[in-house]
Structure formats: structure tokens, C-alpha cells
Amino acid sequence: MSGTFIGMPAFPVAAREALDNAQQRRNLQHATQTIRDKRAAVVDEVDRWEELRVAGAAIKDHVLTHLDGYLVQLEESLTRAGATVHWARDAEEANRIVTALARETGTDEVVKVKSMTTQEIGLNEALEDAGIHAWETDLAELIVQLGRDRPSHILVPAIHRNRAEIREIFLREMGKVGTPAPEGLTSAPHELAESARRHLREKFLRAKVAISGANFAVAETGTLVVVESEGNGRMCLTLPETLISVVGIEKVLPTVADLDVFLKLLPRSSTGERMNPYTSTWTGVTPGDGPQQVHVVLLDNGRSDALADHVGRQALRCIRCSACLNVCPVYERVGGHAYGSVYPGPIGAVLNPQLRGTESPVDKSLPYASSLCGACFDVCPVRIEIPDLLVHLRTRVVDEKRGGLPSGEQLAMKGASWMFAEHTRWERAQRGAELGGRVLGKKDSIGRLPGPLSAWSDARDAPIPPGESFRTWWKRERGQG
Amino acid sequence: MRVALFATCFNDTMWPQTPKAVVTVLERLGVTVEFPLEQTCCGQMFTNTGYAREALPLVERFADVFGAYDAVVAPSGSCVGSIRHQHGTVARGCARPALAERAEAGARNVYELSELLVDVLGVTDVGATFPHRVTYHPTCHSLRMLRVADKPLRLLRAVRGIDLVELPGADQCCGFGGTFAMKNADTSVSMGSDKARHVRETEAEVLVAGDNSCLAHIGGLLHRQRAGVRVLHLAEVLASTERDFAADQELGAVASR
């Protein structure tokens, strides 16, 4: 599917490497803590936040279970408003459509609004292959692109980088592709931002084609919505002659009125602000204002597969706010790269295996990349039950492996289930533990263990079973039940 | 009142003093405790690792053994969470809708210890004495699946002689997470180490929680670090009385792990 992130190792392997990167861990911990606190403060300000969450989930569930109808309505509205609608079954088809549209204009460069969907399909790489430069214009995306890096967070893709690293990247790379960073650039964030402004301004003023995603697409009117902070989005959506928006089919909202819920939920959940600096809405072509060639590519790329799963479907409610990343203890330590996708963190762990299937080692391991602590559900603005979904996907991974030569884990689970299914078998097993406990005697714990158990005992002492189980004690003290 | 005790397989074998403490506390409050010997395991480990089919017989067994009781208590937030939140889903996923309904109906009478004491029995002071510096870790499934909120803390605050200190970052997961502790051991240990550091910062003698599984993980780290902090299940603190300390017993005799 996606051209990026192929050949990623399973999550635990990538996680171990990430945990060793102390600088990145410090950057992540600081950033996630900051944004977590900001979110909590602005969410507390809202009366009946829970009611909004319920409304957001209900609107999305309604759209998703009527998606066929709403997509047709969206297409009609867009066409009426002067836009051209394209349908893309997968990443390859979407990239082909966008590349052809860009080529038709005769341009060799496009400016891009930060868009998860175009990253998901690997559009930049496809455009580069066709000889078209795709300039990322969001500051964090620019940092990632110039640093030949991968995004590691949905909202703040360069969250794993600190200011000193960013300064180095700007000084080294900007001059190679345009206006260089000023000499004497310090690592003060306002100087780095100013440097990005100067670097990108010439590209904004020159660009003939822009590419965006959309946060929402209103079926009633054909209105697309982009929520952003820096104004790079407005530049792209306003100045070029041609605008191509790649929109996942799950982004549809029925009516303009539905925006009231989502424009309250999204900024507070995402950046921890009452409102993000800029939100742009546009409806096809506006004569005399902005792009006069407007294209919308509706993208499936695995979404209809997720839709077919009656439990998994709720992951399509996601509005990409990234609140779940910021509260996740696993993400906070490991960072985004270990998830092997542009969608990291808890939502990535449930979205990727649904969009991409569970063939690859990383997609098989993602549902297990969680301690099921549940912090993600509590902050999700559309109430996606991520822990339940993780368990659901674990079951899918396990069931897909059934039928072949059983693994050690499968044998252990089957054996344990057989044992627990009858209390007399369980009691026999328990007597073995009691015996072990009496043999180990006075020691209060076990140090290092061999084989697979070393995963536990490398850092943690293990408890010793007592000489007498509760059940044996109860029988002795209280008789047979 | 008659209450069935679901000891949980883990406690039954590894931490018998926890279900014993539940019996002590409940009988002190005049409750008749029964322990159905046919009980085994709630199946949580199977369910959460993706082995729903292997969990199914245990879901059915739990419904058979405990379905007839008006109240069932278990000294484990995560097992009660699994029973209440997952048994129906497992049965439904295995195409057993009738069992799902029976399991869900039965699960409504299953309580985590602090829920039974505070919500059902209406008690916060259970007559315990525990003259030690204690900090409390609210395990994730108690906190976010069962929403027990401050019930365990209300019970602890009523304990005589206790010096209860707040745990920094209390709502952060300890990193146990069942098979997560093995499958993602590095991340699990990283999370547990931060938890252990916060515990040490409190200078508490005892870390208390409502789940021995989380305590085994945090306690295993503390023990390896020779931190000198004991871990103890909430039930055992609530079972302690003046008599336990009058004989100048060492805490270790009560809290031995």
C-alpha cells in the first residue's frame, strides 16, 4: 500500500532501539507532558465535554454507516461547486491521479499543506519519481523533509527533534533547495520559525499547484475544511491556480451544522488551544478568489476493509487529533518511528493493521504495543474504544495464525485453557506450584530465570509460590467449600 | 449477607494471603463468605493476548460457578474488569449469544473489593490498624475500566495509624499489562522503572494496590533495586488489626511476599 516504512521490524525490536535513544526520550517526554497539560486545561474549561464527545462519535457513526449515500452526495455537491471529483481505490491509484493532474499544469513543483493522507500514500515520493518537487510547508514537516527523516507524531511530526538539532538541519539543508537559513541563526524557536518563513515565502509566491488533505468534507455543500496554525495552509489553499485535495472517505460530515461539534472537539484535543489560529473552508471554485482549478481525490486505501469490521469500524471516527499519542506511556517512551507508519501511537496501533492488513511483522505486532492502560480512550474526542479494539485485533492476529504448525505460545495457551477448564486439573497443577514453593523454601524471590522467562527476570525479581495455596488452606480450615 | 469469593487463579496460587485477607475483612463485617471450589480463572490472560477461543470455556465456567450468587467479590481490579467488560464480548465473538447474555447478567453482581465494601456494604472504616507510611497506586483497570475512583483511598484513609502519602504520577500505568510485560519487556520495564522511582520518592515503607499482578511487576523491580519498599495488596492492609502489631511483629511477617 504505502510506499514508505516497508520492511519495518516488529514493534518490540524497534522499541528497544528507540528506548536506547536518551535524547529522543527526553524530547518526547518534555513535549508530550507539555501538550498533555495544555489539553487538560482547555478541556476542563468546557461544560459538558462528555456530551460533545458523545455527539462527535454519534455523528461519525451515522456517517460511516451511511457512507455510500454521503459520498455520492459529496460528489454531487463538489461537482455543482465547480470541483472535479476523482475516486482512488488505493495509494497507487491516488498517486497516479495526482501526478497526472500536476503534470497537466506543466509545473515541476507543488506546495503541500500538512496532510496525513498524502503521507499515508507516499505521495511525495511518487511525485519526486515523476520529476515534480513536493515542498512540505508545515514547519514540522519541513524539518522532517529537510532532515530526510520520518514523521513521528500526527500533530508535531518533528516532536523527536529539539531546537539544536533543528538549527543544524536548517543550516545544512535549506540552501540546497532554496533560500538558505541566515548565517548566525541561533536555536531560538522564533528565529527558526522566521527562517522557515523566509525559506518558504518564495515557494508560496511562485507555486502554481498546491496539494492538501482535508480535516472534514461536508456532503451537504461540498465544503472542505483545513485546520492549521501557521498560515502555510492558507497560502497553499489560496495563492496557487490549481488545488488538489486528497481526502480519505471517512472524512465526510453530513451538514455544515455538524462542524459546530468538531470545531470544538478538535483544537482542544489536538493542540490544547481553544481554537487553532487558522481554519479555512472552501466550496469548489470561488470566482475571483483562490484556485480556479479544484480537484478532490476520494481515497479508500483500506478504509472499506476497516468499515467491514463491525468492531474495527469505529477507528474510522478518528479526526487525527493525536491526543491519544500524548497520553500513551508506550508512545511517550518509544516515539513514533517504532510503529512503522505515519499513524503512530494508540490510534496507529489499531488503524494500521486495519488499513494495511496483518501480514507484515510490524502490523502483526502493533496490536500488542500497548499495556491496555486505557488512557487513550479517556482523551479520545470521538470515544474510540482503543483498548477494546487492540484486543479485537489481537484476536484477529491469533486466529489468522491458527491451522499451521502450532507455536510455543499457542501450545501454552491451549494447554493452560485445558487446565483451567476443569478445577481438578487446575488443582493438580497448583500442587506442583506448592511443591516448588516448599522446595525453594525461605528465599523471598527468584532472580534471573532461563529461556523465555528471562524477558521477565532480566530486570525484575520474580515471586516464589507459597507452600500452600489459598484453596488448600480453605479446604483445610473450612472443609469442602 | 452471603458473598462468593472469586480468589482469582493468580492470587489463589501465588498470593493466598490476599484472599485470606478478604475473608478476614468481610467476616469482621459480618458477611458470610463462600468459596466455590469449582472456580478457576476468569480468562483475562487469554482474552487480552488474543486467544478468545481459549478464553471461552473459562467464561462459561465462570458463569456456571458464580451465576447464582447475588454478590461476588474478587481482590483484583483487572480480573473484575475482564469479567464485566470482556466476558460478553468473548462469548459473542465465539458465536455464543445466549452465553454472552448470561455472562453479562452475572457480571453485574461481580465487585472489586473496594466496590463491594463502599458501594454494596456502605463501609469505609473496616476497623483496620496499619501504623506505616503507605503510598497507593491506582491500577489502570480499577481506575479506567471499573472507575473505582477514590474508593480505595477512602478505605485507606480510615485505617488507624496509617501515614498515607500521595504517589507522584499515580495515574500512570506501571507497565505490567499482562503478556505485555513479556512481549514488550523493554518498554514494560521502562514504565515500571519510572513507577518504582516515584514510589521511592515518597519514602513510603509500603506500596499498596488492588492488583497483585501490577504489584509483582513493580515489586520485582523494587526488589531487584534493593529499594527496601514492600508491596502489599489493599485487602491485607484492611485486614490488619492492632493485634497484628501488638506482638511487635515485623511488618515482614504480615507483608511477606
Next chain:
Amino acid sequence: MIGSRQEMLGRITAALDGAERAPAPGRRHGAVTSSPDVAALFVERVEDYRAVVERVAPAGVAAAVADALAGTGQVVVPPGLPRDWLAADGVDVVTDDGGLAADDLDRIDAVVTAAAVGVATTGTIVLDHGPDQGRRALSLVPDLHVCVVHESQLVGDVPESITRLRDAVVGGRPLTWISGPSATSDIELERVEGVHGPRRLHVLLVSDGDSTPRARA
């Protein structure tokens, strides 16, 4: 192309085969924040974004605009901006006739526009790009945006603003929601005002009565 459309719709219909179709939810979402003093709340919240906000009487708009523009060079205005807002001397004004290219706008220092709606709770001004607000590029490229909002245009919170703006959207107009100056938090989550959009936002909130003298909050 047609093939892809048919195939996607077919997949979706198949995916929803037998699914419980969730009903459209009712339209009472969350709370509408009611503030006893919407104008004061609006001022407080706009200031939170480190924008400049002043309260002025109708008779004082021209002077306030001139003050806000002090020290800047050329100013662009939309064709429908009330001319009496620019009555003060010393302002070099270009009226947009649609012919200014992006490069031209980049050489202009400031823009003055009206607004369609102000949202108190979030400190947001919304442009529906009517004649007194102009096309989108005007309020984007110049570095200073002076925006004149009337108290009668204020609403309490986002849901009420959507109600007011619905007709403009249905009529095909674009909207721009502006909450403070352009900003980023991409570097270590530290907020920096001023990236690509106007780095200075100056909001003039005009009181409804026209007899009071110009007063600054």
C-alpha cells in the same frame, strides 16, 4: 475512473451489508457558553493569543485604524470597506480590484478588513470574504492585519457562529477563521507567534451605540 468509483461504492455497500445503520443524532450538542459580557470575554480571549485588541466607539474607528497602521507603508483594502474607516491622513491605501498578484501583495505591509462574526469563547474572528473583507489573499499575505469587528457580530461560542455562517457556506463562500496571529508550536511545543500568515493581528471591537466617545479598554 468510472470503474474505481463503482468499485469503491460497491465495497462500501458490501462492508455495510447487515450493519446496524446508526441514526442521525439530534442537534443539541454540548453547552453554549453564555457569558454575561460577551464583548469582555471576546477581548480577554483575543488577548490570550497575544493579538492586540481595542474597544472603540463607532466615531473613533478611523482614528483607531490610523493608529494601528502607524509606521507601516502601503495598506491594501477590499473594495467594499467603508471609506470613512480610512478617513485619517497619512495612510497610503491601495484598493484591491482583483488585479494584485501575490508578489504585489507581498510588497504591501498591511491590510484592513471587516469581519463576519466574532466568537467570544475562543477569541476568533471569522471572515466570510464579503465585499468589506475581500478575497482570501488580501488578509493573508501582508504582515499586519487590522480587523474591525462590531459588537453586534459577536456570539458566545462556536455552535452559534456556525448557525450565523451557514448561509454564507451554502452560498459557496469560503470562510477564514482567525484566532490570533499565525503561530506554531512545532519546536519543543513552545508557542511562537508569526510564521506564514500575518504576524500581527490588531482587532478593533466597535461598540454598538454611536454616541459614546472613543474609549480604549
